[in-house]
Amino acid sequence: MNSEKIINFMGRRYLAVVFSAVMLAVSVGALAVKGLNFGLDFTGGTLIEMHYPETADLEAIRTQLRDQGYPSAIVANFGSDQDVVIRIQADGEKVGDQVAAVLVESYASEGEVIRKRTEYVGSQIGDEFANDGGLGMLFALAVVMVYVALRFQFKFSVGAVVALVHDVTIVLGMFALFQLDFDLTVLAAVLAVIGYSLNDTIVVFDRVRENFRVIRKAEPIEVINISLTQTLERTLMTSFTTLLVLSALFFVGGELIHNFALSLLVGIVVGTYSSIYVAANILLTMNITKEDLMQIEKEGEDQESLMP
Known part of the structure; x- marks a missing residue:
């Protein structure tokens, strides 16, 4: 790939760390001070x-x-x-x-x-919904970590889970900050954000792994910049078309799904950002190298040798 066309995403990673830290601090502060404004499904x-x-x-x-x-x-x-x-x-x-x-x-x-x-x-049923919803979210994050660790490598799984926690915290923080109603539809939207963000992150990780195998002399930061540049068009097009649909739901979908659409809108934007500047940044922070992927590369070679 021509170096002139490579976007230096990771050259701005420290600014991204500050930006994420500010958003997370505001979100955690809002959750701690104000808490979520639980809707009818949770309060009864x-x-x-x-x-x-x-x-x-x-x-x-x-x-x-x-x-x-x-x-x-x-x-x-x-x-x-x-x-x-x-x-x-x-x-x-x-x-x-x-x-x-x-x-x-x-x-x-x-x-x-x-x-x-x-x-x-009843309020008792609402408490059960809240507990089950929280456990469901934690279970989803745990399954994601195991899946990514098995498919890629442990450092990749840490990057994926940190990005997902980042996205979920910011969405929840927004609802706490503005005291928007948090009901089961919003909880479903948060779980959908986890799925969307994970899919975006997996696409980036696939390209990072592939480029670590192909580009043998480049530094990890160069490999990640190349990978992010190659997947940028796909990421932006997917996010744009998804945002179009969600915008229609937000503006004309009615009051019942207003917060559902809003949480997804914020989650898609934050998830796209985290796939680039959180998940990939974690890989560099954990000193990802080609040697970390050697075992996966051997497995790929074994599979290719079995092909006629």
């Missing part, structure tokens, strides 16, 4: 679905609920502009009955409003 509460005879005025419904003492109620369309789902962080059958009665009465002169369903999530 009531979900009510109402059907209106014509297009429902969501803002008017929010105003009515605020007047009744539910300022944090989430109101959104569900399936059609005549169906409305309401989430309130207060559990009990009386809450559902009171809210439904207020909405039915306020619309009585214009048509019949029908309550289609009411669901309750």
Whole structure:
């Protein structure tokens, strides 16, 4: 590869370390001081679905609920502009009955409003969701570390896991800093960010391993710069097309998936950054060399010798 075309990514690695350290410090500080603003799925509460005879005025419904003492109620369309789902962080059958009665009465002169369903999530179930979600995230990181260590080498697995922890911490920190609702959809988005970031990192690691075998006289920093440059176009195109879809969900997807789309938007941007400046940086910090990959190279040669 022509050296004039190689981007010196790792020449800016110390700036990247400072930038990541600042983002992580803010995120950890927000999580420690403010904590996550857990939504209905974790804290317990009531979900009510109402059907209106014509297009429902969501803002008017929010105003009515605020007047009744539910300022944090989430109101959104569900399936059609005549169906409305309401989430309130207060559990009990009386809450559902009171809210439904207020909405039915306020619309009585214009048509019949029908309550289609009411669901309750107890605080104990919410605690189980939180514990299971946290354990699921830790299990995912552990499996990633084992997988990358087996496929590549231990230093690669450390780089991959550090990058994933970096991404997850920043996404969670953003939700804590701005006190956005953290529910099961956001938890699912965080796990999706882990998968996306890992995929991006694996692509980079594959090229790094390949170039360590092919480019025999280059220093590790040169090999990594070449590898990142070669995968940059693929990384940017994948991120760009994914961001287009998520932007559509964020702006027109409705209130129920607003935070889901937001967490993925932030996660994709941070994940793309970490694949370049965190995972690869860890490899240099741990002094990755060609000798670290010698065993993997021999296995590849053995496989090639078996081919006809």
